[in-house]
Amino acid sequence: MKIIKAKNIKKYFPIRGGVFLKVTGYVKALESINIEINDFESIGIVGESGCGKTTLGRIITKIYDPTEGSLYFYDEKGNEYDVTNKLDKSIKSTFRKSIQMIFQNPYDSLDPRLTVGEIIKEPLQIHRVFKNKKEEIDYINELLERVGLSATYTTRYPHEFSGGQRQRIAIARALTLKPRLIICDEPTSALDVSVQNQIIELLKEIQNEFKISYLFISHNLDLIHHVSDKIVVIYLGNAIEEAPADELFENPLHPYTKVLMSSMPSWDPGNRKLDKVLVTGEPPSPINPPLGCPFHPRCTYKIDACDKIQPELLGAEHKVACHLYD
Amino acid sequence: MKNSKNILEINNLKIYFKTFEGISKAVDNISFVLKEKETLGLVGESGCGKTVTNLAIMKLLNPKATILSGEILYQDKNILEIEEEDFKKVRGKEIGMIFQEPMSSFDPLYTIGEQMYEVCKTHLKLSKTESRDKGIDMMRRVGIPEPEKRYEQYPHEMSGGMLQRAMIALNLLTNPRILIADEPTTALDVTVQAQVLNLMKSIQEEFGNSIIFITHDLGVISEMADRVHVMYAGKLVEKGTTEEIFKEPKHPYTKGLMESKIRREYKSKTLPYIPGTVPSPQHFPDGCRFNPRCSFVRNICKEEEPHEINIGNDHLVSCWLYVNGGNKLEDN
Numbered sequence: 001m002k003i004i005k006a007k008n009i010k011k012y013f014p015i016r017g018g019v020f021l022k023v024t025g026y027v028k029a030l031e032s033i034n035i036e037i038n039d040f041e042s043i044g045i046v047g048e049s050g051c052g053k054t055t056l057g058r059i060i061t062k063i064y065d066p067t068e069g070s071l072y073f074y075d076e077k078g079n080e081y082d083v084t085n086k087l088d089k090s091i092k093s094t095f096r097k098s099i100q101m102i103f104q105n106p107y108d109s110l111d112p113r114l115t116v117g118e119i120i121k122e123p124l125q126i127h128r129v130f131k132n133k134k135e136e137i138d139y140i141n142e143l144l145e146r147v148g149l150s151a152t153y154t155t156r157y158p159h160e161f162s163g164g165q166r167q168r169i170a171i172a173r174a175l176t177l178k179p180r181l182i183i184c185d186e187p188t189s190a191l192d193v194s195v196q197n198q199i200i201e202l203l204k205e206i207q208n209e210f211k212i213s214y215l216f217i218s219h220n221l222d223l224i225h226h227v228s229d230k231i232v233v234i235y236l237g238n239a240i241e242e243a244p245a246d247e248l249f250e251n252p253l254h255p256y257t258k259v260l261m262s263s264m265p266s267w268d269p270g271n272r273k274l275d276k277v278l279v280t281g282e283p284p285s286p287i288n289p290p291l292g293c294p295f296h297p298r299c300t301y302k303i304d305a306c307d308k309i310q311p312e313l314l315g316a317e318h319k320v321a322c323h324l325y326d
Numbered sequence: 327m328k329n330s331k332n333i334l335e336i337n338n339l340k341i342y343f344k345t346f347e348g349i350s351k352a353v354d355n356i357s358f359v360l361k362e363k364e365t366l367g368l369v370g371e372s373g374c375g376k377t378v379t380n381l382a383i384m385k386l387l388n389p390k391a392t393i394l395s396g397e398i399l400y401q402d403k404n405i406l407e408i409e410e411e412d413f414k415k416v417r418g419k420e421i422g423m424i425f426q427e428p429m430s431s432f433d434p435l436y437t438i439g440e441q442m443y444e445v446c447k448t449h450l451k452l453s454k455t456e457s458r459d460k461g462i463d464m465m466r467r468v469g470i471p472e473p474e475k476r477y478e479q480y481p482h483e484m485s486g487g488m489l490q491r492a493m494i495a496l497n498l499l500t501n502p503r504i505l506i507a508d509e510p511t512t513a514l515d516v517t518v519q520a521q522v523l524n525l526m527k528s529i530q531e532e533f534g535n536s537i538i539f540i541t542h543d544l545g546v547i548s549e550m551a552d553r554v555h556v557m558y559a560g561k562l563v564e565k566g567t568t569e570e571i572f573k574e575p576k577h578p579y580t581k582g583l584m585e586s587k588i589r590r591e592y593k594s595k596t597l598p599y600i601p602g603t604v605p606s607p608q609h610f611p612d613g614c615r616f617n618p619r620c621s622f623v624r625n626i627c628k629e630e631e632p633h634e635i636n637i638g639n640d641h642l643v644s645c646w647l648y649v650n651g652g653n654k655l656e657d658n
Contacts, residue, residue: 048515162603192371193542194579194619197586197599219516222588226597249590263520265545267587269568274549275527277520282487 002074003098003181003213004037004060010068011055015287028286029055031237032069034313037181042207042214044228044245046221046260048283052237053217057183060215061101062087073098076180097127100174104186106166110158116169117154120144123176139176147172147202164195171202181213189220200227221264225249233257236283236294238310243318253320256295293323333536334360334383334504339396341378341387343607350607352378352391354560360504365530365537367551367568369544369583371604375560376540380506382406383538384423385413400504419449422497426509428489432481438492439477442499449500457499464495468525487518494525501533508540523549544583548572553640556580559605559615566641576643578620614646622647 010033012026029052037043037060045053058064059071062083070084073095081091103109110119120140130136141151147168158166167187174182184203188196200223207214218224224231224245231248233241233256241254252258259279266273281298284290290297296306305311305323313321341353353375360366370376381387383398385405398405400421405413425431433441439461446457458477465473468491481489490510497505507526511519523546530537539550547554547568554571556564556579564577575581582600592598602619605611611618617627624646632644 048517162606164603192604193544194371194582194586194600195603197588197597198601200588201597201599221516222590225590226588226593246593259517263516265543265549267545267548267572269548269551269572272549274520275524277517277524279517280521282485282518283515 001039001076001078002036003039004035004074005072006033006035006056006060006066006069007072008069009033009035009056009059009066009071011052011059011064012067025287028289029237030059030066031289033234033237033239035060035232035239037213037215039180040207040211040213041230042216042228044216044218044224044231045234046218046224046231047234048219050236050283050286051234052286053234054185056234057101057185057215057217061099061183062095093127097177098180099183100177100179100181101183101185102167102170102174102187105190106158106163106170107190109170110166110173112158115155115157116144116149119158119169120154120173120176123173127177129177143172143175146206147175148198162195163191164198167191167199168202171199171206175206175210178210179212181215183215183217185217186219187216188223189218196223203227221260233260236286236289238294238321239313240295240321241319242313242315247318251318253318253325254295254322255299255301255324259298293321330362330364332359333362333400335397335399336379336383337397337399339379339382339398340394341375341382342392342394343388343390344392345390345608347606348608351560351610352607353382354610355396356557356560356562357396358555358562358565360536360538361553362536363530363534364552365539365550367547367554368538368540368557369542369547369554370557371542373559373604373607374557375607376557377508379557380423380508380538380540383504383506384417384421385410386417415449418445418502419500420502421504421506422500422502424490424493424497424505424507424510427513428486428493429481429513431493432489434481437478437480438484438496442477442496445496445499460499461495464498465492468492468495468498468529469521470495487514487522490514490522491525494522494529498529498533501535503535504538505535506538506540509542510539511546512541512543519546526550544587556583559610560607561615561644563616563645564641564643566639570639570641574641576637576641576648577616577645578622578647579616582619614644 009030011030012028014023015025017024033056047053059066065085073081073083075094087095117140124130124136144151144153149168188199216224216227228245231245232239235256241257252261262277278300279298292307292309293311296302301324303323311321311323313319337357338355339353340355343350343352368376393406442461443454443457446452446460462473462477465476470476470488470491511522514522541547551568554568555562558579564580575584585598600619613629614627614632617623626646632646634642634644635648636642637648
């Protein structure tokens with residue numbers, strides 16, 4: 001069953017300047033993104049910093065409102081609600097319970113003044129889940145143990161924990177209301193290398209146990225391939241390729257996706273490959289994106305149409321936005 | 327590169343910090359050498375002491391740090407004993423450093439050109455116009471487009487990748503014999519990272535400097551280093567050539583790091599990982615510091631620190647598993 005459908009989502013952030021804070025331009029974070037998330041599936045969003053992947057996650061959680069386009073939410077019975085603008089009162093509580101978020105940096109995302117118990121209790125109290133205090137405490141302890149922490153930690157503060165443990169607390173907090181979808185925004189990139197895989201394994205276990213959907217946002221291709229069923233590649237606010245995970249890696253079509261894959265270090269000193277990387281330059285600024293295909297200034301396969309007409313995302317299972325495949 | 331001379335020698339370096347929570351043994355008795363024209367990769371996780379070691383080489387340690395023992399030999403002199411006034415002629419001129427965050431390692435109040443002039447004035451005694459010519463030439467060589475325009479710009483006007491190139495250009499002005507690169511590409515995107523790494527390689531071929539490349543990313547190391555040293559909790563646990571370390575990692579920690587790369591084949595399988603977390607520097611465990619997380623742990627590992635064992639091919643490992651000439655310890 002569907003949980004979220006986003007249609008032609010566009011997000012522009014105004015840039016203000018001068019004495020009267022007049023709008024002088026826009027940061028074009030997202031241009032016309034379509035995405036659909038169903039129950040018990042994992043979608044990966046991959047792209048470089050500034051490409052708009054975090055903005056997309058925040059629009060789906062309703063932290064930001066989209067500038068254009070529409071966002072639909074489906075409850076467990078399959079009823080459709082338009083949540084593009086303000087959340088309607090009748091649906092607000094269901095929506096907030098259904099969609100949760102895990103942030104990149106667990107050093108910032110946990111309130112330093114609250115104990116671990118209070119952090120996890122907060123959503124339960126806002127939504128008045130338990131009437132009985134004992135039940136609530138038991139539930140919190142159970143959750144903590146589920147994410148691999150001791151139930152005795154409830155009285156401790158976040159600063160007493162390591163990065164990996166803090167991310168486990170953040171996961172427990174996201175789980176409290178039994179959500180259907182969790183947005184994971186770079187959940188491991190602030191952690192030590194030897195701890196990252198522990199957290200990914202925990203997220204996978206939890207997904208299978210509670211039948212949750214994930215929207216995984218990351219710049220790490222290996223991680224995205226491992227956790228996602230379907231991957232969307234974003235460049236400068238545009239979805240440029242979309243395909244099932246294995247298909248995308250076996251048969252990348254868009255020149256940018258190919259560049260991303262060839263830029264990954266080899267892990268094989270006898271067979272180094274970075275000197276074969278073809279791309280030059282850096283992603284342009286989203287304030288003044290290039291005309292036509294956003295990737296054309298860096299693309300080695302550029303043809304005439306590329307700097308004039310923006311290619312559309314076309315295809316069935318495997319979609320690509322590139323004039324080479326017109 | 328095998329028979330080239332040592333340019334830097336570090337012997338039994340021990341650096342402790344006094345903190346409120348107790349004594350932090352940030353760097354505990356490490357020794358290594360840097361050879362001429364090589365890239366030495368120093369790998370480890372946060373808090374393992376890799377940055378502290380290199381700050382000691384630059385004599386930039388926090389005053390709270392106590393150097394208990396050891397020496398850093400550069401041109402037959404112990405850096406730790408050189409007076410600060412004399413070392414100013416070495417730092418930045420003969421030993422350069424590239425930092426992780428290009429955004430915060432430039433002074434935001436001065437243009438790139440002014441910061442380059444400062445280097446040229448201090449170390450090379452060049453005039454303003456001479457240093458402008460040299461700076462622009464160097465910026466062109468590291469692949470910065472429109473160097474004349476960039477020379478007049480402030481750091482905030484440039485992107486991360488471009489600033490990191492500018493930082494490399496700034497370091498090359500004096501053509502240092504040693505370049506210390508502390509996570510130089512961690513803050514950059516993968517496509518930009520590839521470009522900066524390629525640049526560093528070609529620079530080394532052209533200028534012939536020795537590079538100490540610090541990172542937590544074994545992938546980057548596999549592309550860059552000639553030799554690799556692995557650090558864990560203030561100790562060097564394994565040393566060897568890059569080929570050796572990647573083909574036959576010996577220390578359980580190195581093995582764990584190698585296995586934790588997410589490979590395509592792992593899809594829909596359980597990912598291998600090292601259990602537990604990195605200990606905090608105030609509470610390093612007794613014996614081998616990796617023992618609480620090690621799956622081959624024996625009683626001796628918890629009691630006694632392992633010493634360095636040479637298992638051939640310049641491959642050294644500090645682990646009790648390899649004491650009897652590479653034969654594994656009997657179970658006890």
